[in-house]
Structure formats: C-alpha cells, structure tokens
Amino acid sequence: MVKIFTIKDLNIWFGSAHALKDVSMDIYVNEILSIIGPSNSGKTTFLRMLNRLNDLNHNCKMEGNVKFEEEDIKNIEVELLRKRVGMVFALPLALPLSIFDNVAYGVRMHGKVKKQSLKDIVEKSLQEAYLWDEVKDRLNESAFKLSGGQQQRLCIARTLAVEPEVILFDEPCSGLDPISTAKVEEAMVILKQNYTIVLVTNNVKQAARVGDRTAFFLNGELIELNKTENIFTAPKDKRTDGYISGKFG
Amino acid sequence: MRNPYRTQKIAFSLLFLATLLIVVPVGLIVIVIIFKGFPAINWQFLSDIPRQGMRSGGIFPAIIGTLYLVAGAIIFALPIGLLAAIYLSEYSKENVLNRIIRLAIINLSGVPSVVYGLFGLALFVVFFKFGASILAGSLTLGIMILPVIITTSREALESVPDSFREVSLSLGVSKWQTIRHIVLPNAIPGILTGTILGLGRAAGETAPILFTVAAFYLPRLPKSIFDQAMALPYHLYVISTQVPNVDEKIRYGTALVLLALVLFMNLVAIIIRYQFRRRKKW
Numbered sequence A: 001m002v003k004i005f006t007i008k009d010l011n012i013w014f015g016s017a018h019a020l021k022d023v024s025m026d027i028y029v030n031e032i033l034s035i036i037g038p039s040n041s042g043k044t045t046f047l048r049m050l051n052r053l054n055d056l057n058h059n060c061k062m063e064g065n066v067k068f069e070e071e072d073i074k075n076i077e078v079e080l081l082r083k084r085v086g087m088v089f090a091l092p093l094a095l096p097l098s099i100f101d102n103v104a105y106g107v108r109m110h111g112k113v114k115k116q117s118l119k120d121i122v123e124k125s126l127q128e129a130y131l132w133d134e135v136k137d138r139l140n141e142s143a144f145k146l147s148g149g150q151q152q153r154l155c156i157a158r159t160l161a162v163e164p165e166v167i168l169f170d171e172p173c174s175g176l177d178p179i180s181t182a183k184v185e186e187a188m189v190i191l192k193q194n195y196t197i198v199l200v201t202n203n204v205k206q207a208a209r210v211g212d213r214t215a216f217f218l219n220g221e222l223i224e225l226n227k228t229e230n231i232f233t234a235p236k237d238k239r240t241d242g243y244i245s246g247k248f249g
Numbered sequence B: 001m002r003n004p005y006r007t008q009k010i011a012f013s014l015l016f017l018a019t020l021l022i023v024v025p026v027g028l029i030v031i032v033i034i035f036k037g038f039p040a041i042n043w044q045f046l047s048d049i050p051r052q053g054m055r056s057g058g059i060f061p062a063i064i065g066t067l068y069l070v071a072g073a074i075i076f077a078l079p080i081g082l083l084a085a086i087y088l089s090e091y092s093k094e095n096v097l098n099r100i101i102r103l104a105i106i107n108l109s110g111v112p113s114v115v116y117g118l119f120g121l122a123l124f125v126v127f128f129k130f131g132a133s134i135l136a137g138s139l140t141l142g143i144m145i146l147p148v149i150i151t152t153s154r155e156a157l158e159s160v161p162d163s164f165r166e167v168s169l170s171l172g173v174s175k176w177q178t179i180r181h182i183v184l185p186n187a188i189p190g191i192l193t194g195t196i197l198g199l200g201r202a203a204g205e206t207a208p209i210l211f212t213v214a215a216f217y218l219p220r221l222p223k224s225i226f227d228q229a230m231a232l233p234y235h236l237y238v239i240s241t242q243v244p245n246v247d248e249k250i251r252y253g254t255a256l257v258l259l260a261l262v263l264f265m266n267l268v269a270i271i272i273r274y275q276f277r278r279r280k281k282w
C-alpha cells in the first residue's frame, strides 16, 4: 500500500492546552480512514492539521514531522496543499452564492477555465456528490434554499470540484437525518475509488460501515489504529472496547 | 402587589417617550427649515451666483463647492479607509500595538472638527503649499472622516462569518482572493453605512473648511482643485452672522438646500445598500 501521509511524533498545543500527544500514523492512498473518539479527543485538531487549517489559529503550536507524499507539509505552499487536501466541515457551510457558483468557486479562483468546461466540472462534481438530480433545474438559485442535507452534499461537490487527492470529512453527517446520512455515506464509498478519505465521526456505526481502517483517539492520544473489522471485533485496548460498546464517551 | 403587565406598560411608555424626545426636536427642526426656507427655493436661487453682497441672487457656487469638497473627501478617504480596515480586520494580529491603533482610531472620530481644520491649515495649506484650495479642504475633510470610515468598514468586515473565510481557504484559495471575492462583497452594506456617515459629516462641517478652502465671497465657479471655493455650511454661517440684513428666507433656503443635499446623498447610499441587502443570502 502506498503512503500518502506519514505522521511522526505529532504534538499540537492551543496555548497551554495539549490537544494532540505524540501521534504517529500513516495514511494510505485510496483508503477510508475513520477516526472515532469522544468529544475533545483531538479529532478535529488532527484533521485540520492535515491541510494546515490550524495555521489560522495564532494560538496553535505544532511539533513533529508530517509528510504529504514524501514532502514535509510545512514546505509545501499552503494554497497548493489545501487544494490537494480538501475539507468538508461538520456544519454544511454553503457560501452566499448560487448553487452553481458554490461549486464553481474554487475552480474559478484557481485560474482561467472555459465556460463550457466549468459547466462540465460543476455537473460532474454534483453527480459525484449525489446531488445533481435534485438541483440540475435550479443551479442559479441561492444555495441557502437547499435543505441541510443537500447543502452538505453541495459542500462535498464544491470540494470535489478542485480535484483534491485527499478529502477530510469532519463529522459530515452530524446534522443530518438518516436518509441524507445514507446518501453522504454512499457518496463516500464511491469516492474512495479515486480519493483518499479521512473521516472523523461521532457515530461509531458509521465508522464500522464505511471505514477500511479505524483510529481511536482519547484525550489527544492515538489509542488504537487497525483494520475496521479488527477494531470492532477484537479491540486490543480496554478503552477502545469501552468506547465502541458504549460504556463511556 | 406587583403587576407584571402594568410594569411592562410603564416600561413601554418610557421607551416610547424617549423615542419621542429624540424624534420630535429633529422633526421640528426639519419642519421649521422647510417652512421658512421653501419660499426662497426657485431656479434662480439654485443656479445663480450670489448678488448684492449675498443679499440676493443664488447659491450655485456654494452648492458646487460643497459637492466638490465631498467628492474629494470621499475619493481620498474611502480607498485609504477601506485598505486600513482590511488590514486591521484581516491581517493585523491581536497584540498591544494593534489594540492601541484601534483605540486611537475610535478616539480620533471624537476629535473636534476645528482641530482638523487647524491641522489641515498647518499640513496642507502651509507645509505642502497647496494654499487655501479645494485640494487642501478635501484632504482635511477626508482625514476628518477617515476614522468613521475605518471603524464602520472594519466592523462590517469583521461581521462576515469566519466560516466563509475558512471554507474559501480550505479550497486552496489565497487569502487575498478570499478577501476580494468573499469577505468584501458581503461587507459592502456596512462599508456603505460608514461612507454615508462620512459623506454627511463632510458636507455639513464648517470648521475644517474655514481655514483650508472656504471663500467668503467668490461669485464664480472654481477653476481647478487649487482654487478656493464657496461651500454651503460656511456660506450659511457667513450670511447668518457676518453680513447684516440678509433676508431670513435666504438663510433658511440655504439651510434647506444643505439639508436636502445631505439627505439626498444618504438616500442614494441607502438605496444601494438595500440592493445589496436583498442580494445577501445568509
């Protein structure tokens, strides 16, 4: 298996709060890596580290060695890194633009594209995000007219449109009903063929359903990382067992 | 016995009274000016130069002068104020120096306008040798309204949700593009509000133009930005206090024109702002 991220001895602080402690792991190409753990365990912090969104917080200090395809992420131009490592946030964050412009936004900003190819990119991205059929007749309406579940898939399409290699999902279904959740999950499993996916989820069952491997975080530490079926059938650590069987967290 | 319903009624009456206390005097001023000034308004009054030592004729040069000054002040203050606001809201880090800068800007908007007048005299008229001129007056007015424009623009920029910035940056869009295409368009209504406030102030102040541009009596139009000019607030001051036997009609007519000018500028800005608000979609 080919590594896409190599993380060694990662520590992150927010001021004096130690949010991630000595985390080391690899992330492989074309896998879905699920990250589970109770609140405050550092899942979001870990995810935002991967495309350097934590840099926006001046309080945040990072130590350790994180490589994206053999190159230290600190040495990659941050715009380029974020273009290659896209992110879908916990809340559906549509931009105050039309449906079409939301999806086209990143592509437009990244340079000149012909009108027709922009249309093709938008259509392809919406299709990959399982949204095309629901919006194809109303592309010029405000994105805020969509339901929460549709907006979340719009955000996925927007991320796909800039053709990243990795997609980071931060609890993408936390505000969604079961049907929308099923649609987003369906989209993710298909996306796996072409993208690497890191999925943070509060929903243990979701991790079991879609993850190839699952990592369990607790209080900023990586407790266990293994094939999903191993984590859920034979966890090595008592704390992992306790969390997935619902005894705490 | 406390009756919550009665308490609410009393509180409501008090609030209503306070509102009335503000609205009534403003309304009265406007009504008085309209009633006393309206008879003076006619085409000649608006388009002619002052005649007979300003006791008759029109106020056209003063209207034009004020328009020039306001336009000049905005041309100078809006770009600089906006850039400063962008710097303060998007780029400056949270530290002591920047907090002092912010505080200083807020306090600057409380500085009496006559101080700006003296400052303009010293810097633009004397030091830069612009003389008493439209340029010097515009720059002085511009500096006077900078704090308002910076403060309101900064607040408008900061009220754009951070999540929009994060989404944009997370797509690999650069910071400047994010500001240009996401933050600025959504801050325009607030920026316009600051501009409106600045416009009104620049049009109405007398002290800053007193030493820097205003001509007592100049019955012709200014020829260049290095020319002196008449201006409505100063003209009003002159005909009210410096020239004897000016018809009350003319004084109130001048006040009415100044008032209408400011209200008209506000109206235009409010309409633009309304158009943007309607497009705003969150």
Ligand SMILES: Nc1ncnc2c1ncn2[C@@H]1O[C@H](COP(=O)(O)OP(=O)(O)OP(=O)(O)O)[C@@H](O)[C@H]1O
Pocket (backbone or CB within 6 Å): A014, A017, A018, A019, A037, A038, A039, A040, A041, A042, A043, A044, A045, A046, A057, A059, A202
């Ligand atoms: N912007 C921030 N400023 C200060 N502290 C932060 C910030 N973001 C995270 N932290 C701290 O880092 C720690 C980990 O937070 P993180 O958001 O990564 O947890 P999480 O596992 O994603 O939790 P949740 O499941 O609730 O989303 C917490 O103790 C939190 O207080």
Ligand SMILES: [Mg+2]
Pocket (backbone or CB within 6 Å): A043, A044, A045, A170
């Ligand atoms: Mg989180």
